[in-house]
Amino acid sequence: MSTATPSQPHTKWAAAALIGVVASVLLAVVVLAFLWPSKTSQTHNLPVGIAGPEASVTALKNAVGASGTFDFVSAGDRADAVRQIESRETYGAIVLGAGTTPPEVLTAPAGSAAAAQILTGVAAQLQAQVSQQVAAAGGNPAAVKVAVTPVVPLSSSDPSGAGLASASFPLAIGGMIGGIVISLLVVGAMRRLLAVAGFAVAAGLVIAFIMQTWFQYLQGDFLTNALAMGLTMLATSGFIIGCTSLLGRAGIAIGSVLTMFIGNPLSAAATPWQFLAEPWGAIGQFLVPGASGTLIRTLSYFPNADSSQQWWTLGGWAALGIVLTLVGHFRSRPGMHVPESTIEHPTEVRHAAV
Known part of the structure; x- marks a missing residue:
């Protein structure tokens, strides 16, 4: 006697059509996120x-x-x-x-x-x-x-500056990958923080080795550049982990959208941030991709420039990720209680004392 598995009910026609329309709207949002800054960019200020x-x-x-x-x-x-x-x-x-x-x-x-x-x-x-x-x-x-x-020329290994400008996108993707993988595979707030710290240190050294020692896109002190890369990774991945700890898997989407579809287009990696429509150019410098791109360029070619804003911005995002992770951890902990079976009845206690 054969047992037939019940067939899965089909999606309603109206729902299928609606899902297709919603998907096209999401695609339009993604396209606009990447093309809008360049379309509205003007050579001014x-x-x-x-x-x-x-x-x-x-x-x-x-x-x-x-x-x-x-x-x-x-x-x-x-x-x-x-x-x-x-x-x-x-x-x-x-x-x-x-x-x-x-x-x-x-x-x-x-x-x-x-x-x-x-x-x-x-x-x-x-x-x-x-x-x-x-x-x-x-x-x-x-x-x-x-x-x-x-006065400040580019290095002979990157005469057009394309290598330095194109590093913004991989850095954003790398931080997202680290945050998503750790959020999905590591359980426990402290263990996640340990994992993201190890990821940031290792990723900073690897990326600095590739961009400075191998490709020679970066100039200046290797360890300082590695620290900047590692802090960038920590800021992005830590924020995603914090959002995930606080909101569940929806936090992955929030952190990724903020990084990829808002921060990266506003980073002004290839043009001066003053060219973006106001006030988005200035706002982009306080997001991780914008602060990271400015910091990396400053460390390589402008040792006399003040980079404190970029360091504080990246450090602030990293600290925010840590705080969100801890808040999500303590909020999800069950309240301490004493089981009723272990509580002696007052009368029994009195007799036992006698």
């Missing part, structure tokens, strides 16, 4: 130093200030403009010479290849103006050259 005679500076500001491309920062002289670039206060500078001295454009390709390209275009415009002035004065235009000086 770029901090650029400017130095030179007051009349020349005022004339240049009036000529190019209306476009909104630059946010000029006054510099006392060329040395001051260089200091601003090296401390990441500006993305470059325009130094206007006195008298017949031609202007000079200072760039920082290591800070942003896009900003350096824009400033190189400004140098071409200045060259055309200077050539016209020299020709009108009866001189030789070919003898006057507007110099473009890269």
Whole structure:
């Protein structure tokens, strides 16, 4: 006698159609999350130093200030403009010479290849103006050259900066993978924290080895770069683990969405964050991908720059993950109680005392 297994009931037609529509909406959200920042990005509010005679500076500001491309920062002289670039206060500078001295454009390709390209275009415009002035004065235009000086160039192993910019996405994915795997496979809050600490240390050393020793995308001190990578991993994976401990498996989705679909598009890894629509560019710098990208670039090429905001941001996200993990752990613990069977009846206690 054969036993027939009951067939699973089919999904209703209306529900099937609705699920398909919801899936397409989710896809649209994902596409918009990655494409919207680049679509709305504009070349504006770029901090650029400017130095030179007051009349020349005022004339240049009036000529190019209306476009909104630059946010000029006054510099006392060329040395001051260089200091601003090296401390990441500006993305470059325009130094206007006195008298017949031609202007000079200072760039920082290591800070942003896009900003350096824009400033190189400004140098071409200045060259055309200077050539016209020299020709009108009866001189030789070919003898006057507007110099473009890269104050902070990229390394020869990553001349376009593509390697450094493309590291943002793998770092975000890596932190998510660590958080998800530990959340699913490790049971116990303290054990999860131990696992994520080990993951962060190992991942930081491995990624720094690949990006600095092997590919030579990173510069500077190896251990400091490894610490930055490890803290990035800890901030992302720790937050996902904390959300999971507090909310269950729904926390994995929340942590992943915040990292991949909000933090990563707003990280401005390939362009200055000032180019993103306000205030999203500034907000992105306080999320893990944005803070991590800025910190890694600063450690490699701008040792004189202040990176405290990035360190505190990553440390804050890591601490938040730890706190959420502990809160979820203690909230889920059952309250202590004494079983009724172990409680002696007051009358029995009295007789026993007698």
